[in-house]
Every structure is written in C-alpha cells, then in structure tokens.
Amino acid sequence: MRGNKSRALSLILLCLPVCLYAQNWYGILDSSRAITWNPGVNGGIPANYTQCGSTIAAYSGTATTINNAIAACGAQTYVLLGAGTFNLSTGILIQGHSNVALRGVGPDKTFLVFSGYQGCLGTPSADICVENASGINPASPPHTANWTAGLSAGSTSITLDNTSGLSPGMILYLDQLDDSNTDNGNLWVCETVNVCSTEGPVGIARTGRGQVQTAVVTSVNSGTGGVGIYNPIYMPNWSSGKTPQAWWIGDQISGVGIENLSVDHSGTAAAAGIVFGNARDCWVKNYRSLWSNRAHVWMFGATRIILRDSYFYGTQSTGGVQSYGFENDLTSDSLFENNIFQTITSPFVGGTGTEGNVFGYNFSINDYMTNPSDWLSSSAFHHDIGNTYTLYEGNDGIGFTGDAIHGTSHFMTAFRNRWIGWKTGTTNNTNVVQISSFNRYFNFIGNVVGKYGYHTTYECAAQTTGDSCTADGNSGVWTIYTWGYANHNGPLNIRNDPFVKTSMMRWGNYDTVNSAVRWQAAEVPSSLSLYANPVPASQTLPGSFYLSNKPQWFSSTPWPAIGPDVTGGNLPGAGGHANLIPAGNCYLNVMSGPSDGSGGVLTFNANNCYNDPPLPPPTSLTVVVH
Numbered sequence: 001m002r003g004n005k006s007r008a009l010s011l012i013l014l015c016l017p018v019c020l021y022a023q024n025w026y027g028i029l030d031s032s033r034a035i036t037w038n039p040g041v042n043g044g045i046p047a048n049y050t051q052c053g054s055t056i057a058a059y060s061g062t063a064t065t066i067n068n069a070i071a072a073c074g075a076q077t078y079v080l081l082g083a084g085t086f087n088l089s090t091g092i093l094i095q096g097h098s099n100v101a102l103r104g105v106g107p108d109k110t111f112l113v114f115s116g117y118q119g120c121l122g123t124p125s126a127d128i129c130v131e132n133a134s135g136i137n138p139a140s141p142p143h144t145a146n147w148t149a150g151l152s153a154g155s156t157s158i159t160l161d162n163t164s165g166l167s168p169g170m171i172l173y174l175d176q177l178d179d180s181n182t183d184n185g186n187l188w189v190c191e192t193v194n195v196c197s198t199e200g201p202v203g204i205a206r207t208g209r210g211q212v213q214t215a216v217v218t219s220v221n222s223g224t225g226g227v228g229i230y231n232p233i234y235m236p237n238w239s240s241g242k243t244p245q246a247w248w249i250g251d252q253i254s255g256v257g258i259e260n261l262s263v264d265h266s267g268t269a270a271a272a273g274i275v276f277g278n279a280r281d282c283w284v285k286n287y288r289s290l291w292s293n294r295a296h297v298w299m300f301g302a303t304r305i306i307l308r309d310s311y312f313y314g315t316q317s318t319g320g321v322q323s324y325g326f327e328n329d330l331t332s333d334s335l336f337e338n339n340i341f342q343t344i345t346s347p348f349v350g351g352t353g354t355e356g357n358v359f360g361y362n363f364s365i366n367d368y369m370t371n372p373s374d375w376l377s378s379s380a381f382h383h384d385i386g387n388t389y390t391l392y393e394g395n396d397g398i399g400f401t402g403d404a405i406h407g408t409s410h411f412m413t414a415f416r417n418r419w420i421g422w423k424t425g426t427t428n429n430t431n432v433v434q435i436s437s438f439n440r441y442f443n444f445i446g447n448v449v450g451k452y453g454y455h456t457t458y459e460c461a462a463q464t465t466g467d468s469c470t471a472d473g474n475s476g477v478w479t480i481y482t483w484g485y486a487n488h489n490g491p492l493n494i495r496n497d498p499f500v501k502t503s504m505m506r507w508g509n510y511d512t513v514n515s516a517v518r519w520q521a522a523e524v525p526s527s528l529s530l531y532a533n534p535v536p537a538s539q540t541l542p543g544s545f546y547l548s549n550k551p552q553w554f555s556s557t558p559w560p561a562i563g564p565d566v567t568g569g570n571l572p573g574a575g576g577h578a579n580l581i582p583a584g585n586c587y588l589n590v591m592s593g594p595s596d597g598s599g600g601v602l603t604f605n606a607n608n609c610y611n612d613p614p615l616p617p618p619t620s621l622t623v624v625v626h
Contacts, residue, residue, distance in 0.1 A: 024542040029443055030531065030532065032153075037546040038333065038546075040358075041282070045283050049100075050078070052069070052078060057082050059086060061089060064090070066086075066088075067092060067093050070094055081102070081103065083110055086112045088113065088114050088116070090116045090117070091118025091119075092128045098254045098255045099255035102259070103259045103261070104259070104262070106260050106605050111264065112127075114127040114267055120275050121136070122136040123135070123275045128273065128274045130276050136249055138247075138301070143166065144247045147245055150233070153232070153236045154232045155232055156232045157227070163220050163222050165250045169216065172215045172216070173247050173301070174212065174215060175211060175353070176238060178211070178385070190407060193493075196404070197494065199406055201406060213234060214355070216231075235411075252280055258274060258284045266316065272296070273292035280303045282306075287311075291313070295327040296326065298329075299334065301329070307336045308339060309610060315345075318344065323345035325346070326347070331351075333357065334358075335358050336348065338361050338583050341363070343368045343598075347364040348362070360546065360547075364397035365593070373425070378398050378400055380397065383406055385406060390412050390413070391413050392417055393545055394415075394544075396583075400417070400434075402439040404438060408439055410439065410441050414433075416562045416563045418448045418574060419450075421450055422454050422455075432455065432481070436485055436500075440500060443504075445505070445506075445508055447510070449509065455478050458511065461498065480513055483498075483504065484498055502528075505523075506518065507523070510574070544560070557582050557585065566578065586606075
C-alpha cells in the first residue's frame with residue numbers, strides 16, 4: 001500500500017504544473033490542435049518582496065543612482081521610487097541581477113521621462129533593459145547540442161548529446177531545420193522569400209531554424225544526457241531528420257519586476273520601452289507607457305513573462321507599420337493579460353519562434369495608421385515564422401491577422417474574442433479575420449465578430465488561382481473571414497493556399513452577417529488526414545481555455561464576458577453576446593477615455609480599476625487527467 005501511494009504521489013509531482021487542471025478545451029478541440037496553456041511566472045507574481053534601501057526622491061540626471069541602488073539589493077527586494085518626475089538622461093539597466101523589482105508609488109504619481117536610452121546586449125536598445133549578464137546572440141550561442149530523444153509532443157524529458165554548462169533553472173532554446181521549399185501539403189514550416197513568404201526571414205532565430213520552443217530546465221543528468229523541462233514539447237513535427245538541436249547561454253535573469261510607474265519614451269530613440277533578454281519569470285504590472293519608439297515591451301529570448309494591468313499609449317512610429325504594443329521573439333509560455341492599448345497600430349505582434357503564449361482580456365482602441373490613411377490594422381497580429389499554439393482569449397479590439405510576410409505559423413486559437421473589423425475613417429483592409437497563405441490548422445471558437453450594416457459577406461476563400469469571393473470585389477473589405485490569400489497587404493509573389501480554409505476549425509462563433517451563432521459541422525475539419533478535429537458532441541463551451549474559474553479582477557463583470565452563450569451583453573452591435581471586459585471598463589468608465597480612442601494620454605492607475613490582490617500559493621491541488 002505504501003508503494004502505491006508513493007507511485008501516485010510521484011505521478012502527481014511529474015504532472016505538475018501542466019496537469020493542475022484538465023484541459024478546458026477537452027471535447028471541443030483535438031489534442032493535436034491545442035495545448036494545456038500554462039503561461040506566466042511560475043507561482044505567480046511574488047508578493048513577498050521587501051523594500052531595499054531608502055526611497056529615491058525624484059531628480060534629474062543620469063539613471064546611475066537607480067542602477068546602483070538596484071545592483072546593491074539582495075534577493076526578493078525592490079527599489080522604491082517616490083512621487084514626482086525623474087528626468088533621466090540615460091537608460092535603466094537591470095543586468096544579471098535576479099529577484100529584484102523596480103517600483104514607483106503609482107503610475108499616476110511616479111513619472112520617468114527619458115531623454116537617453118540603454119544599449120542592451122544582443123537585443124534591441126531600450127529605455128529599460130532587463131537582461132542576463134552575458135547577453136544573447138542566437139547566431140552564435142556559447143553552448144549547443146544535438147537533441148537526440150524525447151522529440152514527441154507532450155514529452156517533458158529530452159536527451160542531448162552535450163550538457164556542458166547546463167543546469168536546472170536555465171533557459172533552453174530548442175530548434176530544428178525548416179522544411180524544404182516544396183509545400184508538403186500540411187504543416188509546412190517555411191520562411192523562404194517568394195516561396196512561402198513575401199519578404200523572407202528577419203534573422204532573429206538561428207539561420208534556417210525558425211521553429212523554436214523556449215523551455216526552462218528542471219533537471220540535468222550529465223551521464224545520460226537526460227534533461228527535464230518545465231512545460232512539455234508542443235509541436236508534433238519535431239523530427240530527427242530535421243537535425244533538432246538545443247542551445248543555451250549559461251546564465252539568465254529571473255524574478256525581475258517593473259511596477260507602479262509611468263514612463264515617457266518620447267525623448268529617446270531606443271527601439272523599445274522595456275526589453276527582456278534571456279529572461280524568465282519576470283513581470284510588468286500597473287505600468288503606464290507612453291510614446292515608445294517601435295515597441296512598448298519587446299521580449300527577445302524569454303519565457304514565463306507576465307505583462308498585465310497596464311496602459312500603453314502611442315508609439316513614435318504610430319501611423320506607420322512598425323508600431324507595436326508587445327513584440328515577441330523566441331518567447332514561450334508568457335501571459336499578456338488585462339491591458340489597455342490606445343492609438344497603437346498593432347498592439348500584439350507575434351515574432352519569430354513563439355510558442356504557448358496567451359493574450360487574454362486585453363482592450364485595444366484606435367489602432368491607428370496613417371500610411372495609408374484608410375488602412376485598418378488588426379489588433380492581434382502574427383508576423384513571422386514559428387508562431388504556434390498561441391491563445392487569444394477574451395480580447396476586445398479590431399481583428400485578427402496571420403500574414404505571409406516572414407513565414408508560416410500553425411495551431412493558433414482564438415476563443416471568446418470580440419473583434420469588430422471597423423474604425424471611423426477606414427475603408428481598406430476592414431475584414432475581421434484574415435489568414436494568409438500557408439498558415440494552417442487555426443481554431444476559431446466562440447468569438448463575436450463583425451459590424452452590423454458594414455460587413456456584408458461572410459467569407460472569401462482563396463482558390464489556387466483567383467478569388468472565390470466576388471460580392472464585394474475588393475479582397476474582402478466588407479467580409480468577416482478571408483482565407484488563404486497570397487498576402488493581405490503586400491506583393492503577390494507567393495501563391496494562394498486553399499488549404500488554409502480546409503484546415504480551419506470554427507465552432508460556435510457569432511457574426512453580424514448571419515446574425516446567428518454557427519454550429520456547423522461543415523466548418524469543422526473532421527476529415528483531414530492529419531490533425532483532424534472531430535465534430536464536437538456538445539454546444540457547451542467552457543468559460544476559459546486557460547483559467548480555471550472567474551478571476552477576482554473581473555469583479556462584477558459577467559463571466560464569461562463574450563461568447564455565444566452570453567445573453568443581454570452591454571456591448572452594442574454584438575447581438576447581446578458581448579460585455580465590456582474589465583480593461584475596457586477601466587478605459588471608458590474610470591479613465592473617461594473617448595469612445596473612439598482619439599485624444600491624448602490619460603491618467604491611469606490599475607488600483608482604481610481592478611480588484612486583484614496577490615494570491616497565496618495553493619495549499620491543496622486536485623489533479624484531473626484526461
């Protein structure tokens with residue numbers, strides 16, 4: 001009896017953390033098309049950090065005083081900046097110093113105004129660099145190994161032929177060679193210009209290795225080469241024939257938080273407001289960010305990051321094509337939740353080699369572009385090779401785009417989002433969901449999409465040549481869904497791809513063309529030879545695909561807020577199937593933001609909007625395994 005109990009406990013421990021809850025999508029999505037999303041800081045954002053040193057009063061000058069204070073602090077502490085304006089002529093650097101936080105007394109009280117920035121090690125420049133001591137250079141990492149076993153999806157144990165310098169807690173990057181330039185007709189990982197992409201690789205991953213999973217090492221057996229990893233292998237196409245390998249730096253930064261600050265980036269030329277480089281288990285919370293250059297927060301080699309409860313306004317590139325809220329490269333298992341984006345062209349951009357991330361319950365408004373001035377940009381946007389198993393849930397914004405500019409992506413899931421596909425003054429690119437050639441096996445479940453009186457066509461699906469949609473004659477401008485076109489906004493130097501639609505899973509979505517929820521077996525890819533999805537036996541949907549129950553910060557907002565099973569919702573034009581999410585309520589009713597997103601910067605403090613106290617770690621766990 002004792003032995004049986006021991007084995008049962010061992011199974012529980014091996015399963016944690018990915019098995020704490022059953023997969024919420026069980027019975028709706030096939031197991032090949034989804035994962036157990038387990039994003040964010042391991043154990044949650046810590047609530048036990050204590051202040052280190054005296055509060056730093058507002059001043060003008062270099063950031064040396066702040067940098068030195070951070071460097072002098074011990075683990076599980078924070079440096080506190082007082083009320084007032086800090087005019088900083090250089091950037092803040094948190095380098096190789098883990099388990100510290102930088103806090104203000106509130107984003108409506110502590111203001112950082114940068115006129116100079118920080119050069120980061122191997123990553124884009126930033127006003128605030130959070131990076132490991134030795135930097136990151138994917139083109140020439142200090143440690144590499146061949147990945148020889150444990151390639152199957154779901155594995156948490158892999159084998160490498162070299163583990164020198166590898167230890168538990170380190171960040172491990174797993175990659176393999178791209179597929180050939182000949183379409184294999186199913187899951188095609190490719191970034192070759194004029195073959196499967198219109199512009200080719202961006203040069204972030206190792207050459208010819210765009211599929212990357214960023215993992216955290218839990219154990220190392222140097223004798224056998226066995227390596228345990230925290231979250232399991234996701235993609236089903238890892239293959240010894242594609243020379244799978246691992247690479248690592250040997251040091252990383254972790255446990256760093258940026259909290260309760262307002263930061264003005266308008267006076268610097270840094271590429272990003274904050275950069276996380278070779279970082280894990282870090283966070284940004286209750287943060288107001290204004291006028292970053294290209295991206296407000298850029299993850300470049302990162303895992304288990306949380307960005308939440310924050311407000312992002314404008315970029316210096318607003319009106320152009322590189323105006324991003326969050327930009328992710330070589331980033332896995334991170335959570336971007338309950339944020340507000342105003343006057344940013346593309347709030348969420350998925351870059352190269354990103355897997356297992358979650359964008360949940362974010363509100364974006366006035367996704368703004370001036371070149372061309374009539375162009376509508378999507379709020380959720382994946383852009384490069386290797387975006388896989390990303391979940392977009394509960395967001396309220398313009399729409400969703402999977403382009404064909406820098407390569408192919410697969411197994412993306414959109415669940416319970418409200419996407420309207422329209423903004424005042426825009427007449428081009430106003431289709432709601434648009435997935436370009438070779439982006440395959442996507443899932444759209446329980447979303448509420450479109451605008452009454454504007455969108456008149458349900459879908460336009462590309463044929464091998466030509467266009468199956470002739471009703472509007474303009475590539476789906478007034479269309480809910482467009483599938484498989486060579487590119488939605490660039491040169492047509494690759495072919496159309498009818499398989500984008502064929503491989504698509506749709507179930508329980510409400511659209512304003514049909515004015516109905518669609519539970520159509522014909523929109524379920526049940527007959528595919530690979531990665532088929534059986535027709536669900538039920539029209540009942542869970543509240544979330546990654547949360548176990550209603551989060552406390554939802555307060556009085558109905559749960560779920562959006563979806564086919566929601567009735568009497570307070571968002572107009574959604575058939576009663578959508579309510580204003582908490583971030584939208586904060587923007588409109590607490591911050592008094594204009595309903596069209598126009599106007600200037602607003603005062604923000606998350607404490608005025610959300611009831612989200614830190615949660616203690618669980619004291620008892622129930623394991624449910626399917």
